[in-house]
Amino acid sequence: MKFAYRFSNLLGTVYRRGNLNFTPDGNSVISPVGNRITVFDLKNNKSETLPLATRHNITCVGLSPDGSLAILIDEEGAALLVSLIRKSVIHQFNFQKPVHSVCFSPDGRKFVITKENIALMYHAPGRKREFNAFVLDTTYYGPYDETTCIDWTDDSKCFAIGSKDMSTWVFGAERWANLIYYALGGHKNAIVACFFEENSLDLYTISQDAALCIWQCDTDLDGLKHRPPKTELSQQKDDEFTEEQKGKEVRGKANTNEQGRREKVKYSCAAKYFFNKEGDFNNLKSAAYHKKIHLLITGFASGIFHLHELPEFNLIHSLSISDQRIASISVNSTGDWIAFGCAGLGQLLVWEWQSESYVLKQQGHFNSMVSLAYSPDGQYIVTGGDDGKVKVWNTSSGFCFVTFTEHTSSISAVTFTSTGYVVLSASLDGTVRAFDLHRYRNFRTFTSPRPTQFSCLAVDSSGEIVSAGSLDSFEIFIWSMQSGRLLDVLSGHESPISSLCFNPVKSILASASWDKTVRLWDMFDSWRTKETLAVNSDVLVVAFRPDGNELAIAALNGQITFWDHENAVQTGSIEGRHDLQMGRKELDIITAKQSAKGKSFTTLCYSADGQSILAGGLSKFVCIYHVKEQILMKKFEISCNLSLDAMEEYLDRRKMTEFGSLALIDEGAGDEGVAIALPGVKKGDMSSRHFKPEIRVTCLHFSPTGRSWAATTTEGLLIYSLDSGLIFDPFELDINITPSSVHKVLRQKEYTKAIVMSFRLNEKKLIQEVLESLPCSEVDVVCTSLPELYVEKVLEFLASAFETTRHLEFYLTWTQRLLMLHGQKLKTRATKLLPTIQFLQKSIQRHFEDVSKLCDWNRYNIKYALAISQHRGMKRPAEAPVTDEEMEEAS
CATH class of the missing domain: 2.130.10.10 (YVTN repeat-like/Quinoprotein amine dehydrogenase)
Structure with missing residues (x-):
């Protein structure tokens, strides 16, 4: 149960290649994102990536007329038959060759593929x-x-x-x-x-x-006529004809042939x-046609699209939506919304052509993502990419709602402050910027006296001190968030700073460097070095446990070491190099086993309770280790996409020749050619015709609630969350505790005993039934008599129940009474209870935002209704304002 994390959603990638499809109701767009497909629900403003994947990137998607089935075909011609209702794979098939297009017949009985x-x-x-x-x-x-x-x-x-x-x-x-x-x-x-x-x-x-x-x-x-089948009887009769009859038959056939030609x-x-041929407009790339309203949409390589009415060929619109080619176009069933996919920039746009407005406008990071951070309540994720953009994503809807483009170079680190309303980002352009999520603006820019490239970033728990490490001057810069002034420059490291982390409890900054040391700086003692921890290899990343009592360090030799930083004593270590299982790249001379000896973990993150640690690096695997036992608990394979490099342990012998790998041969055939990488180049030459991205995990982060974790990878931003389908998780279960015995105790109105028994059985539906059977007047009494051990379990259940329940007031009453009566006792276990409290806060905050919007909407509607009735002849003076009493009467 604890590590039952499953793939939940894919953010940061909205379109890669292939054809777009609208669902039959016209409210959702199905978009291929690498080797997965994402369904964007435009009506409910949500996106969902289906938990299934092909072995290579998807090139074409065929949707059945009723919208229940889809055929996904990848680059190699392998197909998956998918149920969009069950979100599962029904059948697998291989067409042996690359498929160019697939289309179901309107009656749904047949489909055609072209190869x-x-x-x-x-x-x-x-x-x-x-x-x-x-x-x-x-x-x-x-x-x-x-x-x-x-x-x-x-x-x-x-x-x-x-x-x-x-x-x-x-x-x-x-x-x-x-x-x-x-x-x-x-x-x-x-x-x-x-x-x-x-x-x-x-x-x-x-x-x-x-x-x-x-x-x-x-x-x-x-007018299409069925061809009658030729029977054996007619063939025998033809053989029995005489020569004279055959001559007449030939003349008769000639006449019928002329008649047949006419038919x-x-x-x-x-x-x-x-179409307009100015510039490169004539490079037409995609088109779609809506038969009922006779609307033709054409997309060009310059990012311009035309709308024409057929058959008269009347131009309705001609607009530009991008500076890249439009790879795919789709129209929904009503003909109101048009979806455009631009593969070059990874853009997905849905445009309502009649009102000339955007329904959806999303774009992922142009290059790979580098860093991510969760907001304190777990509702938002901020990501930074090599394209210099900072994007903020909503975890519940899966959409990006703001993009900051002030940076002029690659982002190296991003983080939230403790309030959750300020995003900080460090970049190689020599600036650290602070963005306000209320007004969506860059309100602070922190710079150094001399231009330098910032490689890492950290902010203390109060949000007042901002620190950034330098790549070239080996210094750490400290700024004040309030004034924006540079407070101090910390020197002492002899190599580039690779990672910074503030202690969550104390004002101590840990800095990791390539000089094989981790230095601890006391922010209150004039920023002097408090301690220096020596490591056997270059330090890549450092992370504090949530309670601040332990420090985890990942080094270049593949080891993860744990330190008691108060006493400068190493408490444990994990040899993680064997768990990375690095694949062999196409252009590698050495084997994957030899290549793995030089790999290491590049990102670390403690779980919300601090008992386990998440680690990832230049591999397709993410590992969860138990800190105390120092053992591998579970390994997640983040991708099975063979279109990425370094995925397979052994090279395919069919791709090997006597001169080496076929990948070394540049055929020069447009997008099909493969450019030979220069020594030291890891990300590919963007100006080349083609390059194969390498699978890697650049950053990991646990949600503050502990129920999910996110990873920035070559595929995009992957979110893994706990599987809600696993319900039965008994706690102190006894042979006498059964659902019937729980119902019997409930009928006897022994509410506290019934709640304890239901939590021991730990079935969600039974717990919900027992809690909601309790009269509201008895909540105070039950909360007082509830054993302390079960208070935490009730709070955890309330946090999860808030996401689906309609009884908001009843559950809020439960939450308030539990926290008021047991608050002092819960403070002693604050660290352990922190994920539960944050999960509870996230659920309540979401309902607060929804209800407040609804109340504001109703308030404005009531004011409008009163103003209309006043205008139509109310006796009161027109100048008198609408009072609160009148609003209550009207409601």
Whole structure:
């Protein structure tokens, strides 16, 4: 139970590559984020990343018409059939080759995928349980180059596919007599999209050189005729014909062939239009079409999109939403909202074109995230990235609500003050900035006398003293938050400062450096060195336990050491190098086992109760160690995405040649080429055509409530939380304690005994039933007689119940009486109870914000209603203000 953390959400990455999809109700957007998919609920303002992942980055997503199933296909052609209702994988399949697009038929019975120059039609999985969910129906040949797009007719009788050979092919989904296939030309570049008109075989085709062709068909959908099957009997009769009869038959067939040619489906180009060709506008990248309102949306490489009304080709809007290419476009079912995905910057935008306003505008960090910090109440997370941006995320909704762009270089560290309303960030541009979360502004900028690069940051528990360590001058700078003045410069280290941490209880600053020492500075004693702890290797990170009595140090040799800093005595150590399990990079000459000998933990974080410690580094694993026992408790694999480097322990022999790895060969084929990394370059050359990011964990942080932890990784900001599905966790359980005995005691109105028995059984529904059966007048008496051991458990239950309950006043009464009656006794165990109290505060604060917004809204509505009634002929003077008594009467 204690370490049952499971993947909860992915923040910081809103779109990577692939196609966007709206759910059938039009209220949610499904976006591929690496090897996972995220569902953005636009109506309820929430985002959720599904707890499933493919082995490589997802390139295309197919959504069933009813929105219950989705097909996720990755770069290698491996597919997952996913239930969006259960959020689980139903079936796995491999198409063996990269798939370019996938699309369900409107009736949901079939789906088509395109790979290479062919199209494959499969029977879609139905409600019946089947051994093989994907059954191949037909393979369609025709295009000479790779296929690019698919579209179906409304009645699922035909579909069209576009190709890079500048042609569009129309195929019959069934055996039609007058339509087997039809090829359409007319373009001078690759086809980007093709769309059927509503309830028609008329077709629109759009090519990459920004040309639109409108094709009219001489046959309606009802005019398609089934081809009669050829029976053996008719074949025998044909063999028995005489020569004379055969001659007549040949002449008859010639006549019927001419008649059949006239009955065949024919297409003609009705019109051809060209988009604006100024600049690089003609580099058209994506398109979407809404059949009911005849709205065509096209996106270009310059970040500009056009809205046209078809078939007249009337321009409605032409706007720019980004300076990068628009990789994917999707329209919701009503045609009001348009979703745009920009892969270059990782942007996702949902635009309401009629009111010309944003419904959603989110962007992740352009480069990798470097640092993160939780707010004191656990509601917000602040992240800093290599792109110089500081972003603040809401943990409940999963959205970024403010971005600060004042820094001009990479962010090295971020943190919250104790109030939770100020964010501090240190950067390599030589500044430490303080941001106000009330007014969303940069109200303080701390600088050093000489320009220097700040590598780490710490703020004391009072929020008054800000410290930052330097990379090049080996000094620690101390500022006052109130005045912004530089108070002192601490010298003594002989190498770059790698980490800073304030003691949560005392005014002691611990500084770690590459000179193999950790120095302790007393902030009250004129900032003199209190103690120097010598370590066997370069120190990378240092962290205090929440009670301030222990110090954890991670060094370059892979060891985590624990110190009693008061007596300068080492109390324990963990050899963590074997737990990292570093993978082998594609360009590595040595094996993964040899490479792991030089790896170490780069980030540490104590749990909320201080009994365990979280560690991560240049690996796909995050380890939780028990501090006292110094053993590994659990290891989390943060990613299984093989599109990242250093994921596999052994290289694939199929990618090896006599000259070395295939990754060393730069084919120069656009995005497909792989550039050879320069010596010492870890993050890749951003100007190169392609580079493979390396998996790593840059920062870890436990939530103050202890119920979740977050990690900044190459994938984004991953959040792991305790699994709420595991309910049964008995406490001092006896053989006589059963649900029936609890109900029996409850009927006898022995409330205290019933509560104690329910907590011993520890089933959430039973505890909730017992608590809510208690009369409100008896709460005070029960709280007084409740054993001290169970007070903490009741508070923990109340904190979790606040998230779902509607009985706010009743639970608030419980909380108030428990804290008033047992507050003095709880102070003795303040450190242990801190996560529970913070969890309780977070839950109450969220309800306070929701209720206060609702009350303000109702108050304004009542004032408005009174003002309207006054205007319509009330007897009281018009100038008289609305009083509180009148508002109460109106409510």
